[in-house]
Structures are given as C-alpha cells and as structure tokens.
Amino acid sequence: MASNILFLPFRRSHSVNLTDAIKQYISSKYDQHPDMFTKDLETIEKLRSVAVHAQEPHPSNIPKLQQYAAQLIWLSGKFPIDIGVEFPWYPALGYNTSRPTSRNNLRFELANIMFNLAAMYSQLAMSSNRSTPDGLKAAANNFCLGAGVLSHLRNSILPELRTEPPEDMDIMTLECLEKLMLAQGQECFWQKAVKDGLKDATIAKLAARVSDLYNEAGDAGIQSDAISSEWIHHMTAKHHHFAAAAQYRAACDTLEKRKYGEEVARLRDSLTCVNEALKEQRYINKLVLADLNGLKNRITEDLKRAEKDNDMIYLLPVPPKAELKILDRANMVVARVPKEIAESNSMLGERGELGPALFSKLVPYSVHLAASIYVDRRDRLVNNTIVEQLEALTNKIHEVLRSLNLPGSLQALEKPLGLPPGLVAHADEIRQQDGINRLLRSMEDTKKLMYTDQAIYQEGVQILRSEAAEDDGARRKFGTERWTRPPAEQAAPKLYAQIQEIDGYFRAATNSDDVVKKKLKENEYFIQLLSGPDHDLENYVPSGRRPAITGDVEREAGKLRGSFNEVSRLESRRRRKIEALRTKAKQDDINPELLREAARLEREFPMQTIEAVQFETLFDKRLQMYDADQDMVHDEENEQEAAIKRLQDANAAFLIARRGDQSTKKREQALQNLENAYFKYKEIISNLDVGRKFYNDLAKIVNRFRDEARTFAYNRKSEASHLENDLSTRMSSLGLQQATSDSLHQQKQADAQNPNYGATAHAEEPLAAPTPTRANMPSPAGMWTPEVGIRFSGVPTTSGNARPAAGPPQDGRWDPAQGLKFG
Known part of the structure; x- marks a missing residue:
C-alpha cells in the first residue's frame, strides 16, 4: 500500500533446536543434570517460536518479542555467547534478502529480535490512523520506541556481538533507520500542529x-x-x-x-x-x-x-x-528505549511482567570456578599456613621430649615392672589401625597413584614430541621459507612451560617419598613391636628393680611429671583446635554468598559475562573469618615456649636429684624408643595422607595437560595438512609452469636454427584483413562490369577517335539507349 512514510520489514528465521545445545552445555560445564530444567527448556523453545512468527503489526505481538529478548539478555549471564546453535536469519534490507546469515551467537539472535521489535513499532506506527489526533500521537510514540530499540541495538548489543554484524545491521544502517524513525515521528507532531x-x-x-x-x-x-x-x-x-x-x-x-x-x-x-x-x-x-x-x-x-x-x-x-x-x-522526539528492554532483568520473576527468569537455579560456570578458587585459597590458608605452623610447634615438642628422654625416664622410675599404661594405650591404637601393614599398603597405593600420574604425563609429553618431530620433518621437506608457521614451543609456550612445571612436581614428590621411606626404615622394628602382642613388648622392655627413691628425687619427679603433663595437655588441646579448625573449614560453604553476588551482577550488568575475578572482594571478606585462628598460632607459640622452658628446668633438677643412679637406664631407653616410634608412626601416617592428596590433585593437572596436548596436536595436524596441501598445489603449479617455460625455450632455440624463422618471426603480429575479389566469369555481351568503368557515348577515347554516329558501341562502352544492366 502506497504511503508517504516508510516502515521496516521483518527479518525472518527458521526453527532451531535450542534444547539439545543447552542440555549438552549444562552436562559438560555444570554440576547439575539437564533434566532439572526440562520445563525451562520447553519454555525457551516456545518463546522463540512465538517471537519468530510474530510478523503481523498488532500490539499483542510486542510482548512476545520483549519476553524472548528479556530471556536472551538474562541467559547471557548463564551461557557463553557461542552456545552451539546456528541461528539463521534472512536480511530485511539490501539486495540479497533471499540468503540467510547463520551465526553460533546468542547476541546475534538477540540483535535480530531487537531489529524485529523496532520493525514492529514502525509498522504499528504506519498502521495508525494518522488522520486523527490520537492516531498521530500513537504513531509518533511508536516511532520513538522503534528509534529507541534501534539505538539500544546499535550502542549496547552490536559492541558485544564479537563478529561483524550483517550488512543490514551495521552501524550506519542502524543510524539511518534510527534517524528515519525520529524524522517520521517528528513529522507526526508537525502534522498534528497543522491540524490543530x-x-x-x-x-x-x-x-x-x-x-x-x-x-x-x-x-x-x-x-x-x-x-x-x-x-x-x-x-x-x-x-x-x-x-x-x-x-x-x-x-x-x-x-x-x-x-x-x-x-x-x-x-x-x-x-x-x-x-x-x-x-x-x-x-x-x-x-x-x-x-x-x-x-x-x-x-x-x-x-x-x-x-x-x-x-x-x-x-x-x-x-x-x-x-x-x-x-x-x-x-519533539527522542529515541526512547522501552523499559521492558532497558530494565528487562528487573521485570523477570515469578510475578514479573515478562515472566519468570529461566534457568534461575542453574549456577553459572564462573560461580563453580569461583567456588573452587575459594576452596583452594581457604585450604591453603588453613592447611599450609595455620595447621602447618601448629603441627610444626607439635613436632618441636616431640624433639624436645626426645632430647630430654621423656617420658621414658619418668615411666621407668614410676613403674619399674611391666608396661606403662601410656605405652599400652599407644600399642592398642597402632594394632587397631593394623600398624605396619597399613603403612605398607598406603605406600603401595601412593606409588600406584604416582605411576598413573607419570604415565598420563609422559603420554602428553610424547604427544608433543611426536607433533614437534612431524613439524620439523615438514620444515626440512619444504624449507623454512615455505614452512612459515612457528615451531610448537613458540606456538604454545604456556603448554610447554607446563612440562618443566609438572616435572618439578614429580621431583619434589619423589624426594618427599624417599624421606617417608627413610623414616619407616629407621622405625620399622619398633612399630612392628607396637603392632605385635604385649608379651613382645614386655620381652623388649627390661624390668628393673624398684629403686630407692629419696625425698629429693620424689619431689623433683613430681615437678617433672607436672610439667610433662602440662605439655601433653597443651598438645592435646592443640590437636582438638586443629580438628575444630578443619571442621570449620569443611563447613565453610561460600556458595550461597556466591549465588547472591552472581544474581546481583546479573541484574546490574545483564550483558556482561560473569568472571571469577569479580568475586575477589567477597573472597577477601570471607577469609577474614580465619584471622582469629592465625592470631591463635602466635598465642600457642608463646604458651609452648613457656611450657617447654618449665619442662627443661624441671628435667634438669630431676637429673641432678638422680645423679649417679643407673638402675633404670636400659628401661628408660627402651621405653623412649617405643614412645618415639609411636610419634613417628603418626607422622608417617600424616605424610602418606598428604602424599595421597598430592597425587590425586596432580592427577587433575596431568589429565588437563594431556588433554590440552591432544587438542593442540590435533589442531596443529589439521593446520599442517592444510598448509601442506597449499604448498603441494603451489609447487605442482610451479612445476607445470617450469615445464611449460622449458618447452617454450626449447621451441625458440629450434626456431632460431630454422632458416625460415625470419619469415615467420612476426607471425604474432595482427593479420591484415583479406581483400575481396570477384570470381573470373565471362560477362554477357553488352553488360556493364565494374572493371570497365563508366564511359558515355560520344566522349572521345584515349586514342582521340569518336564513336560512330549510328549503331551500338562495339568496344564495351555504355550505350545510354540500352539503360543500366548489372551482372
């Protein structure tokens, strides 16, 4: 229908399968099962279908486009831009509207929906009755909204597209359309002013x-x-x-x-x-x-x-x-962005105008990543900073006790016969844990984990070596001038840097394993005694006679026992603090706060992809809950130094009181060896647990390294194949040209030796057109021919003779009386 204003035509699209792509992405990137979101998947499919088919200028179609656009904006914070669906859209303007443009790009889909929303506003404006004041107002309003949508598309969506926009949605096209909408809206106000x-x-x-x-x-x-x-x-x-x-x-x-x-x-x-x-x-x-x-x-x-x-x-x-x-x-006009577009996230919800936010229970991948980053940081703080320092303090206590030969010297004095209750309790604990067998099994398991990690690591290294060898072979084959791609180490420096890094992990782990083996070898005999029956312990620990205890010895032994018990209580209390700290860390769930922060970021920055780095402030604030535990380490250290000083003083006084008494010396040494073996057993158990955790963590690193090596090698192989094909084609072409050149050169040499060469040397010059000639056929008598020319009767001939007065000419001249006759 003819009109004095223009409207935007709609862009068209085909149906696509969003469900499969979203389910596959959720399965691969999230810890949640895609079946949890079946209803959301059905809803997004329906919303797209309705929006794509909203091609009639009717007010009821505006919400259909706005709802789908709002969900696309919301989903930009949940899924990557290249979700795995090719969205096909036919251009609305230009000279090639019959061929669709397809992009694996959520923003491209959003841009097309926005364009259709602007087209809807423009067509609603055109369909308004502009002969009435209300119709003019409605038309002007729709033109302003259409201009606002185009402005939003140009300024907010296209910069995030990451690819070149289609021809009919580039910057200048959208600017032209926006100004056109405003011009036509202003024209409505002019027309109303004229009417009024x-x-x-x-x-x-x-x-x-x-x-x-x-x-x-x-x-x-x-x-x-x-x-x-x-x-x-x-x-x-x-x-x-x-x-x-x-x-x-x-x-x-x-x-x-x-x-x-x-x-x-x-x-x-x-x-x-x-x-x-x-x-x-x-x-x-x-x-x-x-x-x-x-x-x-x-x-x-x-x-x-x-x-x-x-x-x-x-x-x-x-x-x-x-x-x-x-x-x-x-x-009178301004590009006005509809609030359903500018504030779409705030209008999503259970009671929102644009419907519930789909996939709201789906935790973004960046949140999972942020949670793992926080857990790693928290565990390093708790285990490597706080617990490690506390355990170092405990190890210092054991070293001091060994140097003072405690509690062996006290146990030998207090109980010269049989086994001390403390030693019996330690032996029972080791037996319940299967003693030496547990250590051997743990070491074997740790060794298997190490071999598995090394095999995966070596597989990745071998993949890179094979790829590098193939690349070097191709470079030798084609030459460095033709084989121009960089060597593997330059193409993937970070990947190759991991080789040295992981190799360093294995060397450090091997050294730690050797230390553990040495500890076990040095204490294996005593640990086996503690793992065995009591009579083996009784046979090992010599029984002594009850010594004569003087008042000074008894008094100093009591003081020493008090100091020793104080240190033991300090160690027990510290052990409970460590367990409480580990329980606190285990119960430290940051996910609720991460989800709240992610929701806030999604609301405030709907088109911005959430990154783990955006949670750094939250991490710092959350880790402040361990400040008191870090302060506790210094308090423990001060308290321990004072307790050890009192223990050392009490032990010195005890030794002075017992000076010269050797009756329990052998029993003291035997009891002390078993006591030391018990603590070494506990230490080895802790070392093996750390080693097992280390190799489990290393397994993730080497698996990722191998996978990256496979991907890199595959991509390099594909690249090499394309490059080799191009080079082979070019070299074949060069060979053909060379053969042709050689053939022409040989031909020229042969022509130069040919005596007729000079006559044909200019054969390549343009040939002159042939001159037409008439066939040699006798003409009938008296008929004029072009070769004779035109001669009139009575005209003197070249010989000066005149024609006879009567009779036709006999020499072929033209006789006027005969007329003209052509052969």
Missing part, C-alpha cells in the same frame, strides 16, 4: 526539525550498503519538502508581522527547496509527489501575490537568503 491550527512560527520550527532529521537519515543511508536508492531518494525529497514547508510557514509568519520583503525572500527560498525535492520525482511514490506538487502550487500562488503587493504597494527591499535569520528548531 497552531501558529505558523511554531509549525515552521517543527518542519525545520523534520527536515534536519530526514537529512541526517539520508546522509547515513548513503554510507550504508543495505539502504536502497529508492529510500535515499525518498529521504532526500522529504528533506527538501520540509525545508520548503518550514520556509513557507516562516513566510506566512512574516506576512502576519508585515515584513513583506522577508516574506518574498522566504517564499522564493521555499520554492527553490520544493523544486530541489521535485528533482527526485522519478524515484518517489505518488503520495509524496502529490504532497510536493500541492505545496509548490500553494507557494507559487503566494509568491506571485507577495511579489505583486511588494512591487506595487509596500516597495520593501527583498533581503538575500544569506541575510535571512536561520529558523529555530522545535524537537
């Missing part, structure tokens, strides 16, 4: 702004490859049309103010503008042309009247155009 009979000065200001906007749209359209020449001619005609209308209304205003000379000047300029617009009459539709002709007739009539009145009555000077005051502008 506002002052000519006001109407002139409105028309001038319409002209400006059409001019801006046309300038942008010229720089676009998708805006048709028909549209550009339309916008150019409209620009001049409203420039003429503005000057005409300004002339009417000056007539009212009795500025008759200025009236003539403005009417003349108005006529010039309308004539400029009519230069486009071959390309514009009939309605636009009719508007121009109507305006021209009106201007022409008023100009004749104004010039006549001024020349005969007012006699005022007509100012040149350069002296005319530039008309003021009255802008």
Whole structure:
C-alpha cells in the first residue's frame, strides 16, 4: 500500500533446536543434570517460536518479542555467547534478502529480535490512523520506541556481538533507520500542529526539525550498503519538502508581522527547496509527489501575490537568503528505549511482567570456578599456613621430649615392672589401625597413584614430541621459507612451560617419598613391636628393680611429671583446635554468598559475562573469618615456649636429684624408643595422607595437560595438512609452469636454427584483413562490369577517335539507349 512514510520489514528465521545445545552445555560445564530444567527448556523453545512468527503489526505481538529478548539478555549471564546453535536469519534490507546469515551467537539472535521489535513499532506506527489526533500521537510514540530499540541495538548489543554484524545491521544502517524513525515521528507532531491550527512560527520550527532529521537519515543511508536508492531518494525529497514547508510557514509568519520583503525572500527560498525535492520525482511514490506538487502550487500562488503587493504597494527591499535569520528548531522526539528492554532483568520473576527468569537455579560456570578458587585459597590458608605452623610447634615438642628422654625416664622410675599404661594405650591404637601393614599398603597405593600420574604425563609429553618431530620433518621437506608457521614451543609456550612445571612436581614428590621411606626404615622394628602382642613388648622392655627413691628425687619427679603433663595437655588441646579448625573449614560453604553476588551482577550488568575475578572482594571478606585462628598460632607459640622452658628446668633438677643412679637406664631407653616410634608412626601416617592428596590433585593437572596436548596436536595436524596441501598445489603449479617455460625455450632455440624463422618471426603480429575479389566469369555481351568503368557515348577515347554516329558501341562502352544492366 502506497504511503508517504516508510516502515521496516521483518527479518525472518527458521526453527532451531535450542534444547539439545543447552542440555549438552549444562552436562559438560555444570554440576547439575539437564533434566532439572526440562520445563525451562520447553519454555525457551516456545518463546522463540512465538517471537519468530510474530510478523503481523498488532500490539499483542510486542510482548512476545520483549519476553524472548528479556530471556536472551538474562541467559547471557548463564551461557557463553557461542552456545552451539546456528541461528539463521534472512536480511530485511539490501539486495540479497533471499540468503540467510547463520551465526553460533546468542547476541546475534538477540540483535535480530531487537531489529524485529523496532520493525514492529514502525509498522504499528504506519498502521495508525494518522488522520486523527490520537492516531498521530500513537504513531509518533511508536516511532520513538522503534528509534529507541534501534539505538539500544546499535550502542549496547552490536559492541558485544564479537563478529561483524550483517550488512543490514551495521552501524550506519542502524543510524539511518534510527534517524528515519525520529524524522517520521517528528513529522507526526508537525502534522498534528497543522491540524490543530497552531501558529505558523511554531509549525515552521517543527518542519525545520523534520527536515534536519530526514537529512541526517539520508546522509547515513548513503554510507550504508543495505539502504536502497529508492529510500535515499525518498529521504532526500522529504528533506527538501520540509525545508520548503518550514520556509513557507516562516513566510506566512512574516506576512502576519508585515515584513513583506522577508516574506518574498522566504517564499522564493521555499520554492527553490520544493523544486530541489521535485528533482527526485522519478524515484518517489505518488503520495509524496502529490504532497510536493500541492505545496509548490500553494507557494507559487503566494509568491506571485507577495511579489505583486511588494512591487506595487509596500516597495520593501527583498533581503538575500544569506541575510535571512536561520529558523529555530522545535524537537519533539527522542529515541526512547522501552523499559521492558532497558530494565528487562528487573521485570523477570515469578510475578514479573515478562515472566519468570529461566534457568534461575542453574549456577553459572564462573560461580563453580569461583567456588573452587575459594576452596583452594581457604585450604591453603588453613592447611599450609595455620595447621602447618601448629603441627610444626607439635613436632618441636616431640624433639624436645626426645632430647630430654621423656617420658621414658619418668615411666621407668614410676613403674619399674611391666608396661606403662601410656605405652599400652599407644600399642592398642597402632594394632587397631593394623600398624605396619597399613603403612605398607598406603605406600603401595601412593606409588600406584604416582605411576598413573607419570604415565598420563609422559603420554602428553610424547604427544608433543611426536607433533614437534612431524613439524620439523615438514620444515626440512619444504624449507623454512615455505614452512612459515612457528615451531610448537613458540606456538604454545604456556603448554610447554607446563612440562618443566609438572616435572618439578614429580621431583619434589619423589624426594618427599624417599624421606617417608627413610623414616619407616629407621622405625620399622619398633612399630612392628607396637603392632605385635604385649608379651613382645614386655620381652623388649627390661624390668628393673624398684629403686630407692629419696625425698629429693620424689619431689623433683613430681615437678617433672607436672610439667610433662602440662605439655601433653597443651598438645592435646592443640590437636582438638586443629580438628575444630578443619571442621570449620569443611563447613565453610561460600556458595550461597556466591549465588547472591552472581544474581546481583546479573541484574546490574545483564550483558556482561560473569568472571571469577569479580568475586575477589567477597573472597577477601570471607577469609577474614580465619584471622582469629592465625592470631591463635602466635598465642600457642608463646604458651609452648613457656611450657617447654618449665619442662627443661624441671628435667634438669630431676637429673641432678638422680645423679649417679643407673638402675633404670636400659628401661628408660627402651621405653623412649617405643614412645618415639609411636610419634613417628603418626607422622608417617600424616605424610602418606598428604602424599595421597598430592597425587590425586596432580592427577587433575596431568589429565588437563594431556588433554590440552591432544587438542593442540590435533589442531596443529589439521593446520599442517592444510598448509601442506597449499604448498603441494603451489609447487605442482610451479612445476607445470617450469615445464611449460622449458618447452617454450626449447621451441625458440629450434626456431632460431630454422632458416625460415625470419619469415615467420612476426607471425604474432595482427593479420591484415583479406581483400575481396570477384570470381573470373565471362560477362554477357553488352553488360556493364565494374572493371570497365563508366564511359558515355560520344566522349572521345584515349586514342582521340569518336564513336560512330549510328549503331551500338562495339568496344564495351555504355550505350545510354540500352539503360543500366548489372551482372
């Protein structure tokens, strides 16, 4: 249907399978099962289908596009831009609208929905009844909303597209369309002002702004490859049309103010503008042309009247155009982004206008990554900083006790016969844990983990070595000038750096394993005794006679026992603190706070992908809960130093009181060996647990290294294959050209030795066209032929003889009496 305004056509699309792609991504990247989101998957499929088929200009179709667009904006924080679906869309403008453009890009899908939303607003504006005030208001409002959507598409969505936009959605095309929507919206306000009979000065200001906007749209359209020449001619005609209308209304205003000379000047300029617009009459539709002709007739009539009145009555000077005051502008339109687009995330929810937010229970991958980062950081703080320091303090206690031969010296004195209760308790604990067998099994398990990690690591290294060897072979085959791609170590420096890094891990782990083996070897005999029955222990520990204990010895032994018990209680209390700290760390679940922070980021930055680095402030704040535990380490250290000092003083006094008493010396040493073996057993158990955890963690590293090596080698192999094919093709072509060149060279040499070569040396010069010749056939008697020429009777011949007076000529000359005869 012909109209004096333009509207945006819709972009079209085919159906796609979003469900499979989203399910596959959830399965591979999240810890949640995709079946948890069956309803959400069905909803997103339905929303897309409804939005894609909303191709009729009806107000009920606006929410369909807005709802799907809002979900796409929301999903940008949940899924990557390349989710794994090719979205096909046919261009709406330009000269190639029959071939779709497909992109694996969620933002591309969003951009197309936004374009269709703008098209919907423009078509609703066109379908409005612009003969009524309400219809004009509705049309102007829809044009402003359409311009706002196009502005949002250009400024907020295209910069995040990561690929080149389609031809009909590039920057200049969208700018042209946005200005066109604003121009047509401003035209509605101008038309309403005319209908309402506002002052000519006001109407002139409105028309001038319409002209400006059409001019801006046309300038942008010229720089676009998708805006048709028909549209550009339309916008150019409209620009001049409203420039003429503005000057005409300004002339009417000056007539009212009795500025008759200025009236003539403005009417003349108005006529010039309308004539400029009519230069486009071959390309514009009939309605636009009719508007121009109507305006021209009106201007022409008023100009004749104004010039006549001024020349005969007012006699005022007509100012040149350069002296005319530039008309003021009255802008009534602005690109207004619908709140359903600008604030879409705030309108999603169980009771939101745009429906519930889909996949709201799906934790973004970056949140999982952030949680693992926090756990690693927390565990390093707890285990490597706090617990490690506390255990170092405990080890210092054991070293001091061994150096003081405690508690063996006290046990030998207090219980000269049988086994001390403490030793029996230690032996029972080791037996329940299967003693030496447990250690051997743990060491064997740790060794298997190490071998498995080494095998995976070596597999990755071998993959890289094989790829490097193939690359070197190709470089030797084709040469460094042709085989231009960088060597593997330069192409993947981070991957190759992991080789040295992982190798360093294995060396450090091997050294630690050797230390553990040495500890076990040194204490294996005593651990086996503790693992065995009591009578083996009784046989090992010699029984002594009850010594005569003096008052001084008894008093100093009591003090030493008190100091020793104090140290033991300190160690037991510390052990409980370590267990409480580990329980605290185990129960430290940061996920709820991460989800709250992620939800806040999604609301405030809907188009921004959430990264783990955005949670650093939350990490720092959360780790402050362990500040008190770090302070506790210093308190423990101070308390332990004081307790050890008292123990050492008490032991020195005890030794002085027992000076010269050797009756329990052997029993003291045996008890002390078993006591030391018990603590070494506990230490080896702890070392093996750390080693097992280390190799389990290392397994993740070497598996990732091997997978990255496989991917890198596969990509390099594909790249090498393409490069080799290109080189082979080029070399074959060069070989063919060389063969042809050699053949031509040999031919030239043969031609040079040919004696006829000089005659044919210029064979390549253009040949002259052959001259046509007539066949040699005898002509009938008396018939003229071109070879004879034309000779008239009575004309002297070359011999000077005249023709006889009577009879036909006998020498072939033409006889006028015979007429003309052609062979």
